[in-house]
Amino acid sequence: MTSIDQSGTFTLGDRPVKRLGYGAMQLAGPGVFGPPRDHDAALAVLREAVASGVDHIDTSDFYGPHVTNQLIREALHPYADDLVIVTKIGARRDDKGAWLPAFAPEELAKAVHDNLRNLGLDALDVVNLRIMFDTHGPAEGSIEAPLTVLAELQQKGLVRRVGLSNVTAAQIAEGRKITEIVCVQNQYNLAHRSDDALIDALARDGIAYVPFFPLGGFSPLQSSTLSDVATRLGATPMQVALAWLLHRAPNILLIPGTSSVGHLRENLAVADLKLSDDVIRELDSVAKLDHAR
Known part of the structure; x- marks a missing residue:
């Protein structure tokens, strides 16, 4: 059996963080737009995450927009010394909630200042440049201009x-010639x-790798293999999917999101979930089956 330890860490640059973090995206309203359905519940989730030992929170000022940062x-605030807040720039929302590129120098500078103001910080711990050549996935093209800004x-x-x-991969190589890249x-x-x-x-x-949509995103993972494994382990399918990610590589940092304290506790409980090598091989087959369709 391979043991998963929530206290296991990986570094974001020179900052070690626990491999189980929290993603704040779901704290905004439907479609990651507007205020939360329950303001007090959103605050409770954030406080429970930190009280449970989470020291890595992922957010962005275009969630809401501004909503998740203001909730955080x-x-x-004032933040614990060991808390690392990671944010993103490179996109903006229109008045209907659409996701649009925001790569102009003035847009990038404004985004950094908006994040600083809404989070109440003098400097941002980590800023991810979100490339928007294609909103649905990576697309080739030079990132030199926005990354230089x-x-x-x-x-x-x-x-x-x-x-x-x-x-x-080509964009990461290009980016590393411009500045140190601490995570993807x-x-x-x-x-x-x-x-x-x-x-x-x-x-x-x-270099840390932080998977977004670790549970499938807006179309949650569905797999009979995953469900069967979860039943045998006495866990939920989503817990098993998170545990598999922790086993996949030591540089993977998880940021599963939720607006529920109960669901947050379920996510953090994967620290105690053990997967055998046989189970991992069984789960690896899910991707092969998916590609075969």
């Missing part, structure tokens, strides 16, 4: 560390595994 500040904001002391999101945030889960080789390459270089 209300719930947790972010690197200049880093040099001014407004940003401590830089990451990339929705990117290709792409879509990845038990069934969506196009980044397998990339994850291993980043692990060799000590």
